[in-house]
Amino acid sequence: MRHTIRNAGGGRRRGPLVEKSWDIIAEGSKSFAAASMLFDRRTRERVWMLYAWCRRCDDIADGQVMGGELGDQTGLEGKIKGIRILTQAALDGQPTADLAFDAFGQVAAETGLTYADAEEVIEGFQLDAEDWRPRTEEDLMRYCYHVAGAVGIMMAIVMGVPRDDTATLDRACDLGLAFQLANIARDITEDDAAGRCYLPMEWLAEQDIEPGQHTKPHHRQELADMAAKLIRRMELHETYARIGASKLRFRQRWAVLSAANIYGAIGREVRDLGTEAWNHRVYTTRPQKLRHVIAAFWEALANRPPAPPMEPRWTRSDLGKAGRAA
Secondary structure, X not given: OOOOOOOHHHHOOHHHHHHHHHHHHHHHOHHHHHHHOOOOHHHHHHHHHHHHHHHXXXXXXXXXXXXXXXXXXXXXXXXXHHHHHXXXXXXXXXXXXXXXXXXXXXXXXXXXXXXXXXXXXXXXXXXXXXXXXXXXXXXXHHHHHHHHHHHHHHHHHHXXXXXXXXXXXXXXXXXXXXXXXXXXXXXXXXXXXXXXXXXXXXXHHXXXXXXXXXXXXXXXXXXXXXXXXXXXXXXXXXXXXXXXXXXXXXXXXXXXXXXXXXXXXXXXHHHHHHXXXXXXXXXXXXXXXXXXXXXXXXXXXXXXXXXXXXXXXXXHHHHOHHHHHO
């Protein structure tokens, strides 16, 4: 029997993989693209390739193009199965005919990312495929872990954080959790239009909101209160993430703190806008991003992260598959 030769990147040359991955991150997330430019060349190229895989998986699962409007939600189980098959093929060094998956195979070969790492992220897409809704705050945080916290861990590994440095990996997870909490607060009405709700059912019950009615005009104040609750949790995880960033090399620390500043600003604007937060999509302008990057430079240089007021209630050991199985 003839076997296909294993080759990182599915046999594609690394240069084009990097170039196309940059195109993907530049279009898919201007905030991450801006922060990534602060890394050294090798690290940012690896970050771009990992992002390309994350973006492609998300687009396949949601029927989107570069994170645009949600598309056809039928056949999700088959789409998730396809993501798993292509991811395994990429890790096996087989050609996938999909540049983003080949890019993942390349960065995995360079940094030691594994299928178990990828599966923690794919599990988040699986939750959406099952039409899942969070009942409790723990459910919400479990979702945030899979779709963003686990990505933060992979990004840290790509930056060169050793797997046995559990404290720094925990903090990388915190950064992902903070990002996702900001996203959920910002996108409440967009998610509702797509038939999704990531606010815990117990929160809605506490506000005496009927199922499926949380975005109605007469519930705007309650919605603003719940968004503020999300942002308080975001800020706690963001503070812990800054502690982890203090252990990184300067350019890595600068990039991570820049991303934290940009996403933190989005969350805080949602909170500050109150009932008007969903009249338009909250985002940061280019001048605002530049200010956050400059502020992050001085933070990275001083390297004196603030002391957190308390410990987060949920950690990656609670939320990951391994932790839940223990």
